[in-house]
Amino acid sequence: MTGWDWQSWRTVADLPKRDLMLRDTLTTLANKHLSDKGTTFAQAHAYTIVYDELLGPLRDSEITLLEIGLRHDPYYGDANHATSPSLSMWMEFFPKARIFAVDWNDFTPLTAGRVRVFQGDQGDPGFLRSLVSELPDLDIVIDDGSHASLHQQVSFKHLFPRLKPGGFYFIEDVHWQPPWEQSLPPVPLTSDLFKSPAMQCLLDVSFHVSEKLCCVRKKNAS
Numbered sequence: 001m002t003g004w005d006w007q008s009w010r011t012v013a014d015l016p017k018r019d020l021m022l023r024d025t026l027t028t029l030a031n032k033h034l035s036d037k038g039t040t041f042a043q044a045h046a047y048t049i050v051y052d053e054l055l056g057p058l059r060d061s062e063i064t065l066l067e068i069g070l071r072h073d074p075y076y077g078d079a080n081h082a083t084s085p086s087l088s089m090w091m092e093f094f095p096k097a098r099i100f101a102v103d104w105n106d107f108t109p110l111t112a113g114r115v116r117v118f119q120g121d122q123g124d125p126g127f128l129r130s131l132v133s134e135l136p137d138l139d140i141v142i143d144d145g146s147h148a149s150l151h152q153q154v155s156f157k158h159l160f161p162r163l164k165p166g167g168f169y170f171i172e173d174v175h176w177q178p179p180w181e182q183s184l185p186p187v188p189l190t191s192d193l194f195k196s197p198a199m200q201c202l203l204d205v206s207f208h209v210s211e212k213l214c215c216v217r218k219k220n221a222s
């Protein structure tokens with residue numbers, strides 16, 4: 001038989017293949033779970049368009065993912081921490097992933113099944129040391145926490161060594177820093193640091209979505 005066999009495509013045997021074709025993208029899931037990483041809710045950063053492209057091939061793998069920062073309370077009008085939009089989104093997108101999450105607010109009641117939540121400050125080296133001692137090696141890290149450059153860089157220093165070769169480390173919103181950042185010890189802006197020739201030489205770095213999303217891909221060992 002040659003060409004497109006539309007009649008056999010309509011058989012029950014082909015249902016799984018059809019289901020795969022109809023699965024929600026990460027962008028659809030971000031919009032559904034009200035995360036501003038998508039294209040409709042709140043600031044609609046559209047980072048999921050990049051994530052769909054880069055992370056889609058890992059969708060059905062047994063990966064490990066860590067996200068820092070679980071919920072922007074001002075969007076939701078309460079602070080009971082019973083849900084996290086992005087955690088719900090990652091769980092639905094990666095059905096076989098083990099998911100780890102960090103927030104300095106208490107989201108630990110969300111620990112269940114393949115999800116484990118830690119409470120702590122991403123800028124505290126002591127907390128980060130104890131965190132990495134409890135983590136497996138990671139395929140994906142997303143830093144959507146305080147957005148302070150010092151915190152992003154301290155977290156990167158502790159977590160990047162735990163990233164597997166070929167893994168992705170994303171730092172969101174590098175165009176914006178919280179006003180209270182001035183009270184922290186001064187460091188270069190994270191976007192400037194990762195654009196520096198020294199870092200560009202050492203690491204595989206790219207910027208996306210109007211330079212707001214920094215992506216570092218760990219090189220495979222040569």
Ligand SMILES: C[S@@+](CC[C@H](N)C(=O)[O-])C[C@H]1O[C@@H](n2cnc3c(N)ncnc32)[C@H](O)[C@@H]1O
Pocket residue numbers: 034035036037068069070071072073084085086102103104105120121122123144145146147151
């Ligand atoms: C932008 S929100 C995360 C939004 C969420 N990822 C989403 O897509 O809907 C930032 C989160 O980072 C947390 N956070 C802020 N500073 C932190 C710090 N120093 N350490 C850990 N978490 C922090 C806040 O409590 C808040 O839940």
